[in-house]
Amino acid sequence: MNIIELKDITKTYRRGEEDLPILRGISLSVEEGDFVAIIGPSGSGKSTLMNTIGLLDVPSSGSYTLDGVITEKMNDNELATLRNQKIGFIFQQFNLLPRLTAMENVELPMIYAGIPKKERRERAQAMLTMLGMGQRGHHKPSELSGGQQQRVAIARALAISPSLILADEPTGALDSRTGEEVLELILQLNAQGNTIVLITHDHHIADNAKRVVALRDGVIIDDYRNSEKRRQGQEVSV
Numbered sequence: 314m315n316i317i318e319l320k321d322i323t324k325t326y327r328r329g330e331e332d333l334p335i336l337r338g339i340s341l342s343v344e345e346g347d348f349v350a351i352i353g354p355s356g357s358g359k360s361t362l363m364n365t366i367g368l369l370d371v372p373s374s375g376s377y378t379l380d381g382v383i384t385e386k387m388n389d390n391e392l393a394t395l396r397n398q399k400i401g402f403i404f405q406q407f408n409l410l411p412r413l414t415a416m417e418n419v420e421l422p423m424i425y426a427g428i429p430k431k432e433r434r435e436r437a438q439a440m441l442t443m444l445g446m447g448q449r450g451h452h453k454p455s456e457l458s459g460g461q462q463q464r465v466a467i468a469r470a471l472a473i474s475p476s477l478i479l480a481d482e483p484t485g486a487l488d489s490r491t492g493e494e495v496l497e498l499i500l501q502l503n504a505q506g507n508t509i510v511l512i513t514h515d516h517h518i519a520d521n522a523k524r525v526v527a528l529r530d531g532v533i534i535d536d537y538r539n540s541e542k543r544r545q546g547q548e549v550s551v
């Protein structure tokens with residue numbers, strides 16, 4: 314079963330009189346349980362593609378089916394509801410709300426999902442504990458290190474048991490050792506069956522994904538499975 318089905322997606326912005334094509338016909342299917350790294354130079358459309366997959370942005374043309382749900386004709390409210398049900402986001406800058414505690418940040422998507430308070434608290438605590446942050450629930454983001462904040466953000470993304478986890482440069486603001494820890498967490502989540510689509514500039518992270526999709530100038534220029542690439546590499550060297 315494909316969790317993501319993008320067909321001929323385009324996105325064009327207008328700047329003054331000029332049309333700026335950003336995505337120029339993207340077709341992409343992602344299987345449930347996969348771990349896809351999207352790579353490409355700055356400005357190639359990675360974040361625009363991610364925002365489209367995340368239902369944060371509507372394409373100019375093309376069709377998008379998320380977890381069996383056809384999204385084209387949905388209005389903003391329907392898109393927001395679907396997004397809140399299906400997708401957990403992890404961002405480069407964590408995007409935690411500064412006035413809320415770690416616990417309250419993790420609870421937030423569950424409030425949108427209508428989960429009652431007691432269950433919310435329990436799940437938030439369980440998620441924070443799973444990420445090694447069980448003792449830090451009462452801390453504000455500013456009282457936590459970058460790596461700790463990203464753990465809280467991952468707990469928040471997982472709290473609603475999303476069908477899909479989307480991450481835009483999740484290690485981009487972290488030092489390399491903390492980045493490695495976050496990568497290990499993401500690999501664990503994938504091993505537990507979570508589908509992950511992640512944007513990265515980091516070849517080490519792309520090498521650890523199952524599949525790599527390369528963008529340039531708004532089109533897919535390469536798409537391969539690391540396992541097959543490794544096998545090919547071995548055949549060449551034998």
Ligand SMILES: Nc1ncnc2c1ncn2[C@@H]1O[C@H](COP(=O)(O)OP(=O)(O)O)[C@@H](O)[C@H]1O
Pocket residue numbers: 326327333335353354355356357358359360361362
């Ligand atoms: N709202 C917008 N209006 C106009 N141009 C935009 C907008 N958002 C992104 N762009 C342009 O689209 C291109 C691709 O951006 P983006 O998807 O962020 O690329 P990437 O994430 O690969 O760096 C860039 O040239 C950027 O300036």
Ligand SMILES: [Mg+2]
Pocket residue numbers: 359360361
């Ligand atoms: Mg980007």
